[in-house]
Amino acid sequence: MNMLRAIAIDDEPFALEVVKSLLEEIPFIALAASFTKAVEAISFLQENDIQLIFLDIKMPGLSGIDFIRSLPKPPMVIFTTAYSEHAVQSFELDAIDYLLKPFSFSRLLKACNKAYEYQQMKDNNNKTASEPLPVIFIKSGVEQIRVDLADLRYVESIGNYMKLHLNEIPPVMSRLTTAEAEALLPSNVFIRVHRSFIVAKGKITKVDKRSVWLSETEIPIGPSYTDEIEKLLKSTPK
Numbered sequence: 001m002n003m004l005r006a007i008a009i010d011d012e013p014f015a016l017e018v019v020k021s022l023l024e025e026i027p028f029i030a031l032a033a034s035f036t037k038a039v040e041a042i043s044f045l046q047e048n049d050i051q052l053i054f055l056d057i058k059m060p061g062l063s064g065i066d067f068i069r070s071l072p073k074p075p076m077v078i079f080t081t082a083y084s085e086h087a088v089q090s091f092e093l094d095a096i097d098y099l100l101k102p103f104s105f106s107r108l109l110k111a112c113n114k115a116y117e118y119q120q121m122k123d124n125n126n127k128t129a130s131e132p133l134p135v136i137f138i139k140s141g142v143e144q145i146r147v148d149l150a151d152l153r154y155v156e157s158i159g160n161y162m163k164l165h166l167n168e169i170p171p172v173m174s175r176l177t178t179a180e181a182e183a184l185l186p187s188n189v190f191i192r193v194h195r196s197f198i199v200a201k202g203k204i205t206k207v208d209k210r211s212v213w214l215s216e217t218e219i220p221i222g223p224s225y226t227d228e229i230e231k232l233l234k235s236t237p238k
Helices: 013-023 038-047 064-070 087-092 105-124 178-184 223-235
Strands: 004-009 029-035 052-055 076-081 097-100 135-140 143-148 152-158 161-166 172-174 190-194 197-200 211-214 217-220
Touching: 004 013, 004 038, 004 105, 013 029, 013 105, 029 038, 038 064, 052 064, 064 076, 076 105, 097 105, 105 178, 135 172, 143 161, 143 172, 152 178, 152 217, 161 178, 178 190, 178 197, 190 217, 190 223, 197 211, 197 217
Parallel strands: 004 029, 004 052, 052 076, 076 097
Antiparallel strands: 135 143, 152 161, 152 197, 161 172, 190 197, 211 217
C-alpha cells in the first residue's frame, strides 16, 4: 500500500496531538510534520512532496481558507474545525472532506480513505501519451452516459455540476466536483486552467495572457494556473 505523506496545521497544540495520535492507527498516512501557524508550513511544502494537509480554518494571522488560496498548486485538504459555517466555502476549494471537532477515529478514517482513493485515481490516470484514450461512463441523472475522452474538449464547473463539452454531440451534465472530474481525466492529456475549467491539451489552438482558446471557444486562465500553462507551452514541440 502506498503511503500518503501529510502535514497537520492547527493553532491548538492539543488538537495537533489528537490528530497525530489518531493518524498513528492509519497505516497509509505518514504525518511528516505539524505546525501551529500556517505560514510556517509554506517553506516545508516547497521543499517536500506532501499529498495531504489536515487543516484548521480559524487561526490567528492566516486562516486555513486563505492559506489554501495562497498556494499555487495545493495538495489535497481535509479541514478540521470546530465551526460548521465554512463547509460550503471549503468544498468550493475542492476539499476532500470537512471534519467537525471533536471527530471520532472512524470519521477521520473515512476522510483518509477518500483521500487515498482520490490519489489512486490520479496515479492510475498518469498514463503515457502513446496509450489510446479510454472510454468512461459518466452518471447523468439516472443514466450512465458513455464518454469517449478523445472527443472531450473541455469540462466546465456550473454550480454543483460539471458540464462536459464534446465534439459534435450535446454536452453531458454530471453531479461532480472539479476535483473529482480532474481525477477522472489523464493528467498527460488534460490540464486545469482555472478553478472551474479543465481542457484537453491537444485541442488548444491559441494561448494569450488571460485565456486559452479551443478554436472559437475562449476559456479564462486562473491566476493560480499560469505556471502550468507556461510549462505546457515550454514542453510543446515548436
